[in-house]
Amino acid sequence: MKRAAILLPLLCLGLAAMAQTVTGDLLNRTLRLDYIFSGDSAGSEISLDELRSSEGWYGRTVNMADVPVKGNGQITMRDAATAKVLYRTSFSTLFNEWQLTEEATKTRRSFENVFLVPMPSAEADITVELFSPHGDLQSSLTHRVDPADVMIRPLVPSGAPTRLLHKGTLDNCIDVVILAEGYTAAEAETFYADAATAVESILAHEPFGSMKDCFNFIAVALPSEDSGVSVPQKGEWKSSPLSSHFNTFYMDRYLTTLHLKDMHDALAGIPYEHIIVLANTDYYGGGGIYNSYTLTTAHHQMFRPVVVHEFGHSFGALADEYYYDDMYSEWYFPDVEPWEKNLTTKVDFESKWKDMLLTGVPGVDLLEGGGYSSKGVWRPAEDCRMHTNSCGAFCPVCQRAILDMIRFYTR
Numbered sequence: 266m267k268r269a270a271i272l273l274p275l276l277c278l279g280l281a282a283m284a285q286t287v288t289g290d291l292l293n294r295t296l297r298l299d300y301i302f303s304g305d306s307a308g309s310e311i312s313l314d315e316l317r318s319s320e321g322w323y324g325r326t327v328n329m330a331d332v333p334v335k336g337n338g339q340i341t342m343r344d345a346a347t348a349k350v351l352y353r354t355s356f357s358t359l360f361n362e363w364q365l366t367e368e369a370t371k372t373r374r375s376f377e378n379v380f381l382v383p384m385p386s387a388e389a390d391i392t393v394e395l396f397s398p399h400g401d402l403q404s405s406l407t408h409r410v411d412p413a414d415v416m417i418r419p420l421v422p423s424g425a426p427t428r429l430l431h432k433g434t435l436d437n438c439i440d441v442v443i444l445a446e447g448y449t450a451a452e453a454e455t456f457y458a459d460a461a462t463a464v465e466s467i468l469a470h471e472p473f474g475s476m477k478d479c480f481n482f483i484a485v486a487l488p489s490e491d492s493g494v495s496v497p498q499k500g501e502w503k504s505s506p507l508s509s510h511f512n513t514f515y516m517d518r519y520l521t522t523l524h525l526k527d528m529h530d531a532l533a534g535i536p537y538e539h540i541i542v543l544a545n546t547d548y549y550g551g552g553g554i555y556n557s558y559t560l561t562t563a564h565h566q567m568f569r570p571v572v573v574h575e576f577g578h579s580f581g582a583l584a585d586e587y588y589y590d591d592m593y594s595e596w597y598f599p600d601v602e603p604w605e606k607n608l609t610t611k612v613d614f615e616s617k618w619k620d621m622l623l624t625g626v627p628g629v630d631l632l633e634g635g636g637y638s639s640k641g642v643w644r645p646a647e648d649c650r651m652h653t654n655s656c657g658a659f660c661p662v663c664q665r666a667i668l669d670m671i672r673f674y675t676r
Contacts, residue, residue: 290344290351292412294384295319297420298340299526300393302360303375304404309364309395311406314377314526319420322383323440323536325674329353333673334582335604336555337361338395340380345388345409352382356556359513359521365398365594366514377525378557381538384412400601422534423487428457430464430482439674441580442537443484444528446560447505447545450488459543459563460484466569467576470650470659472668479675487531494520494544506531507542509560511550518550520560528558538674539580541572553578570654577651577659581667584608586635586644586652597636606666607651608636609643618645618662628661 297317303310329352332339336355343350360376363369382391388411397403410417430443443460445453464482468474491503495510498517502510507528513519522528528540540558551561553575561572577583584605597603602613609617609631621629628646635644635652644652646660659667 290349290386291322291383292386293320293322294412295322295324296382296384296410296412296417297529298380298382298391298393300378300380300406301375302358302378302395303373304360304364305373306364306366306369309360309404311393311395311404313406313408316410316414316417317420318384318417319533321536324381324383324538326437327676328673331673333670334555334606335396335400336582337604338393340382341392341394342382342385342410343390343392344385345390348390351385351389354380354382354556356380357554358557359523359554361395361398362554363514365592365596368514376523379525379529381529385410386412388412398596398601399598400604420530420533423485423531425488425531425535426453426486427535428460428484428486430461430484431468431477431480433478433480435479435675437675438481439479439538439671440481440483440536441539441541442532442535443482443541443543444507444531445485445487445489445545446507446509446522446542447489447492447494447503448486448543449490449492452492452545453486453488456486456543456545456563457484459545459568462569463541463543463563463572466573470573472664472671476668476671479671481536483535483537485532485535489545493546496546496548509542509544511548513552519552520544520550520562521552521554522558522560525557541576541579543572551575555579555582567654570650570656574650574654577663577667581663581670582606583651583663583666584636586646586649588634588637588639588642590637590639592637595638597638597642599641603636603642606669607645607649607660607663610641611643618665621645621661621665626661 299314301312330350332355337357342352392407445456448456507522509522513521542560543563547564553559559575559579636642645662648656649660
């Protein structure tokens, strides 16, 4: 373990100097949008919960009106006077996944969702859209935001101790925060060592390694009352800052948190765009949700490949390439092309890796089986970090998708 990668602790006030400069239609501030997504398998509703704000904007300052992939949902911010698009982003949520479970056919549930956008300098209209599993618009909400609104509550810096693990050299770097879950105050040094391992593991994979100057990694040692995280199937319930737990959707290995407001509150005053949460447990599992968070166990022997795999989901917008044919319902349909770049149903293979296949890029293929289904979904390689933990690298298609994402944020 390269302890030299850990630098001296930083103060939150010092971190604020790393903010991006935003001018014109946008202020150098962050607007936090808290929503409640609710519904069942038949449909969804979007409700505005609260608006929060903080100093500094740490997100991208390029490609502001575009999205890199469609996602399961999108947010668009337009100037209220001119309808000019000021900012767009795409995302996925646990709510989208839950709608495909058997439970969603029997009851309605609500899920917290939190998104960060730059603060507009004048009144703006924000539209949130959720798409159905078939890619159709399922629900939408448009609401107006006035930056002078006295009800936009300022965020108070959390004061959690932080360490800079890696600092890129580009002015427009991608800020990734690594957050402790289930580590007591006495276990802070263990967390910092685990966070350094996570960074080392990610940067050991291409294209992250060759593009490391595009990233800042910051570790936040959020103290926990209990050591460890909850494992419901074992009857283990822990008091941890994010209330994370295994057995999400009754799946043994699926480790998530539903408390997104608590997660973002814990990061107030810290520059971040993407979130990796490390769980202080040796129980195997994890989860990664595009433009939401990665959450993974830190003390299982498969920690290194799993944190990279889950970051492939949350940052790279990549899909799982394995299959086991025991899901309650299909995730990918034969008449719809997946929005993830590493799967295809052949509905629009031209938009995927057909060019790489035709030009004979080594390691690129078209193999049936992926996205949890052995039939009707094709993946691009025999093996890949998104397929198995034993594979040592992302396949060429996934590498290109991740590189496209990095360039989208920085160029």
